[in-house]
Amino acid sequence: MAENTDVQAKATDLLSQFEQILQSDPLIDEIGFVHPSQFVKLNEELGSSKSASSEITGNENSEFWLQHHKLGISTQILHPLYIAARNTFMAATRKYRSSCNQDDQTMAGNSLCGLSNSLNIVESDVMKHSRALLLLSCDFGTAWNSRKFILSKKQNLSLYLDELLLSKLVLSFFPKSEQAWSHRRWVIKLLVEKGYSVEEILKKESELVERIAEMSKMNYRAWNHRRWLVSYMSREQALYELNETRKWAALHVADNCCFHYRRRLMLKILAESSCAEINSGLTLGIYQVWKEELDWDEMLIKRYIGREALWIHRRFLSVCWMRHFATDNKIFNQEGGIKLDIPFFIENELNLVNSCSFLSNEDFEDFQTQATCSGAYLLWLIKNCPNLKVDDKLRTYNLNTLLKKVCPERYPLWDSLIDSIESSD
Amino acid sequence: MGELATEKHVQYILSVEKKKDDFQSVVMEHLRMNGAYWGLTALDILGKLDTVDADEVVSWVMSCQHESGGFSGNVGHDPHILYTLSAVQVLALFDKLDVLDVDKVTNYVVGLQNEDGSFSGDIWGEVDSRFSYIAILCLSLLHQLDKINVEKAVNFVVSCKNMDGGFGCTPGGESHSGQIFCCVGALALTGSLHHVDKDLLGWWLCERQVKSGGLNGRPEKLPDVCYSWWVLSSLIMIDRVHWISKEKLIKFILDCQDTENGGISDRPDDAVDVYHTYFGIAGLSLLEYPSLKPIDPAYALPVDVVNRIRLGKRHAI
Numbered sequence A: 001m002a003e004n005t006d007v008q009a010k011a012t013d014l015l016s017q018f019e020q021i022l023q024s025d026p027l028i029d030e031i032g033f034v035h036p037s038q039f040v041k042l043n044e045e046l047g048s049s050k051s052a053s054s055e056i057t058g059n060e061n062s063e064f065w066l067q068h069h070k071l072g073i074s075t076q077i078l079h080p081l082y083i084a085a086r087n088t089f090m091a092a093t094r095k096y097r098s099s100c101n102q103d104d105q106t107m108a109g110n111s112l113c114g115l116s117n118s119l120n121i122v123e124s125d126v127m128k129h130s131r132a133l134l135l136l137s138c139d140f141g142t143a144w145n146s147r148k149f150i151l152s153k154k155q156n157l158s159l160y161l162d163e164l165l166l167s168k169l170v171l172s173f174f175p176k177s178e179q180a181w182s183h184r185r186w187v188i189k190l191l192v193e194k195g196y197s198v199e200e201i202l203k204k205e206s207e208l209v210e211r212i213a214e215m216s217k218m219n220y221r222a223w224n225h226r227r228w229l230v231s232y233m234s235r236e237q238a239l240y241e242l243n244e245t246r247k248w249a250a251l252h253v254a255d256n257c258c259f260h261y262r263r264r265l266m267l268k269i270l271a272e273s274s275c276a277e278i279n280s281g282l283t284l285g286i287y288q289v290w291k292e293e294l295d296w297d298e299m300l301i302k303r304y305i306g307r308e309a310l311w312i313h314r315r316f317l318s319v320c321w322m323r324h325f326a327t328d329n330k331i332f333n334q335e336g337g338i339k340l341d342i343p344f345f346i347e348n349e350l351n352l353v354n355s356c357s358f359l360s361n362e363d364f365e366d367f368q369t370q371a372t373c374s375g376a377y378l379l380w381l382i383k384n385c386p387n388l389k390v391d392d393k394l395r396t397y398n399l400n401t402l403l404k405k406v407c408p409e410r411y412p413l414w415d416s417l418i419d420s421i422e423s424s425d
Numbered sequence B: 001m002g003e004l005a006t007e008k009h010v011q012y013i014l015s016v017e018k019k020k021d022d023f024q025s026v027v028m029e030h031l032r033m034n035g036a037y038w039g040l041t042a043l044d045i046l047g048k049l050d051t052v053d054a055d056e057v058v059s060w061v062m063s064c065q066h067e068s069g070g071f072s073g074n075v076g077h078d079p080h081i082l083y084t085l086s087a088v089q090v091l092a093l094f095d096k097l098d099v100l101d102v103d104k105v106t107n108y109v110v111g112l113q114n115e116d117g118s119f120s121g122d123i124w125g126e127v128d129s130r131f132s133y134i135a136i137l138c139l140s141l142l143h144q145l146d147k148i149n150v151e152k153a154v155n156f157v158v159s160c161k162n163m164d165g166g167f168g169c170t171p172g173g174e175s176h177s178g179q180i181f182c183c184v185g186a187l188a189l190t191g192s193l194h195h196v197d198k199d200l201l202g203w204w205l206c207e208r209q210v211k212s213g214g215l216n217g218r219p220e221k222l223p224d225v226c227y228s229w230w231v232l233s234s235l236i237m238i239d240r241v242h243w244i245s246k247e248k249l250i251k252f253i254l255d256c257q258d259t260e261n262g263g264i265s266d267r268p269d270d271a272v273d274v275y276h277t278y279f280g281i282a283g284l285s286l287l288e289y290p291s292l293k294p295i296d297p298a299y300a301l302p303v304d305v306v307n308r309i310r311l312g313k314r315h316a317i
Helices: A001-023 A036-046 A052-057 A074-109 A117-136 A141-151 A157-172 A178-193 A198-215 A220-231 A234-245 A246-251 A256-272 A276-278 A284-303 A308-325 A342-356 A366-384 A393-398 A399-406 A407-422 B005-020 B029-045 B054-061 B082-094 B100-110 B129-139 B150-157 B177-189 B198-206 B226-237 B247-253 B274-286 B301-311
Strands: A030-034 A066-067 A069-072
Touching: A001 A066, A001 A069, A001 A074, A030 A036, A030 A074, A030 A157, A036 A069, A036 A366, A066 B129, A069 A074, A074 A117, A074 A284, A117 A141, A117 A157, A141 A157, A141 A178, A157 A178, A157 A198, A178 A198, A178 A246, A178 B029, A198 A220, A198 A234, A220 A308, A234 A246, A234 A256, A234 A284, A246 A284, A246 B177, A256 A284, A256 A308, A276 A284, A284 A308, A284 A342, A284 A366, A342 A366, A366 A399, A366 A407, A366 B082, A366 B198, A393 A399, A399 A407, A407 B198, B005 B274, B029 B054, B029 B082, B054 B082, B082 B100, B082 B129, B082 B150, B082 B247, B082 B301, B100 B129, B129 B150, B129 B177, B150 B177, B177 B226, B226 B247, B226 B274
Parallel strands: A030 A069
Antiparallel strands: A066 A069
């Protein structure tokens, strides 16, 4: 029994140390769980021997480590620290909710809406303990909710911005945290409602996602967050983003998320360029955007062999090209030097597929993937472009043989698809 | 090829519940309701649901229900539609749906439908096509589907469809096997599968099978046992499962077993968890692996449980 109380007291002490550290340095921008043996290494690297708690409390131990706004928590204390954080938070939030109810009752009939002093204290307790808890358990929904509940009663922009910092800190260690991303969107919607600069938000969020995408590859939630922001963008902002992410995408050619983001941007730009504008030739830009992306993607396909994401991107680009821009009409077949006629386009794509589907016996797996992707791409084009007439040239191409040779394991797929194309002719 | 270590997996699943002595096991406590659904459904597929005390589980599940009608992931946590479905599914496994105040749960779910037909996960408003599936399934299990605007719900799901035939979390979201399962499931449960381009989606899903036989969730990702469920069930619902190699997938799942201590991991030789154990076993059930109960691809519950609910039959215990 006494031992139990000791353990609890120690855990409570750990929690208050942790919360003190968080309070002492509001600029902490990175957090991690570290084995204590690593602390020594970290100190050596930095030529310093101080642990966080020695700075804060004067005790020399190895439970927390803080340098240059980076906080390490010893893996040895995670369990008791978490239990203490969870219990303390749950107690605080229960107390807060019951105080709110009481306050509501006493306030009934009173037009003045203010918080009693004791409620203020409980409120700041909830904020303090939920922060500590979320840094240990990022998807503890009830803790995020308790913060939303408190914030939704405030009109203070700087409090909302603090939430973005907390979410960012959580994401520094848990880049896939669904709740942290969701909380961000909730706060951003409020900020926009209150008139905060959308431009500023777009800039900061793009930076954040790029930083996180760098350390956490193909992160669906991160890119989805950035994609969500497209609805807030103007045509010019979308064009700017498209240019800004090109370099990153070229360095991460397997990251389909980034290419999907580019597709959303392009569709946004397309949607903003109304039919009337396209017809009058005012938006030469949209043709250029598409043509540039097609050329760039082709260059990447040739440089990075066997990258599925690049071919998937091409499927999208080509089908959109065929649906929106390509024409049989010889009169309007040129726009600012960009050829728009179908035969020219198909000729180019066939050449690309040809150059990518050559296989010799000793080729590596990447070349096999490249050949499969290129054959599947051509099949995709034929299946999804009703205006593409499967003429003799395509027929003699003999996709069937190519696909079954380079990717025999998908035999049933190729068979069904080619059958359905032939029967629809 | 190894065999399914049934007995070891049963022991593993039962042990997970008891383990509370390290950070990794306690830090997931906020989604214990999901864990209960994964573990118990896996046990049922293995034919071993009777190894747990039904009354104990049911009373714990009910202690997670809130005044609003929604369920939380654990006692004292906030309610969310994710846990509400898991709670209803767990009760369905034990044939205990009659302990529910059906109107109360229904009102909670109905209250989360938005003007555009989408569903929020809870009062804080995050929208996701997963929540559409959850709402539709939850109400189907309670025979209350007519209480929501089904047409609008379907339209929202369809609006999440991409040019590649797949579905994302919201309109314009990247196609993802998990989201595809939810959207296809929602459309299947509402008799709206005609909105799916089956060849195109089947193609995308088929391309998820990698050389090892495992399935990934998106292009260029590593295979993961959980997609044996998400991809496979979707392929079955749209009648394109013959496009992948079932034998290679069975081998991949069996290779992810911990044959010594039980449990299944995401990939061979990784650490096991109850989530992947459930999806591995559920995947094998879809693949008609011997001596496993068949599972329904849209309801994500054993077929006998679904039949019992559909026919409204009540078994005496």
